[in-house]
């Protein structure tokens with residue numbers, strides 16, 4: 011059994027082609043900008059909500075998260091196999107941090123492989139080396155987050171050290187895995203000259219072993235979820251980066267010689 015909090019069919023931003031993205035619940039990080047705060051706790055969470063019906067507010071409940079059987083999930087993932095095949099797509103496991111449920115993730119990846127599906131794992135990189143060892147040969151593509159290069163800033167804004175993350179990134183590259191680094195662009199958090207040049211340096215040193223870089227602009231899309239979950243929203247007042255800023259940043263990152271995509 012695995013705990014899932016969303017299944018998104020026909021996803022086009024979670025790897026190549028048309029994909030189904032399965033969101034697994036639970037994350038060891040607490041990023042200040044998290045778009046999916048409902049993913050962080052491993053267990054399902056019930057919140058109070060209000061639904062508008064004919065202009066009236068009706069109180070209700072919403073549950074984030076559901077325990078599901080691996081076979082049942084593989085059945086769902088296989089449904090769109092012809093779309094994956096036509097578009098060069100597949101299945102992406104996201105979260106939360108999918109490696110929080112490594113046993114289930116391994117079974118899901120194996121299930122996908124039985125059906126010949128392309129697999130991607132969207133990871134924070136924060137897991138034990140043995141967990142990555144278990145999935146590396148079952149995963150066709152890693153979407154690997156880089157958040158802060160400075161260890162102190164990383165700890166402050168995500169709650170964990172970036173040492174194991176950077177070391178796991180190198181492990182995957184050494185193993186010959188296909189890795190796309192994804193950088194959430196959070197104004198004032200990881201956009202200083204030091205942070206940007208630290209990331210560029212990191213990527214440059216590994217450019218011959220990796221695929222592309224994706225820059226993901228911060229969006230204020232999770233405000234309602236924070237309210238419902240009664241969670242503190244650290245970045246309530248920061249503005250989203252504008253197009254001009256993102257274009258300039260893209261040009262900076264292109265100095266790595268890598269293909270740089272805004273969004274992903």
Ligand code: SF4
Nearest residue numbers: 037039041044106134
């Ligand atoms: S790693 Fe992703 S899911 Fe986990 S807290 Fe950070 S942004 Fe949220």
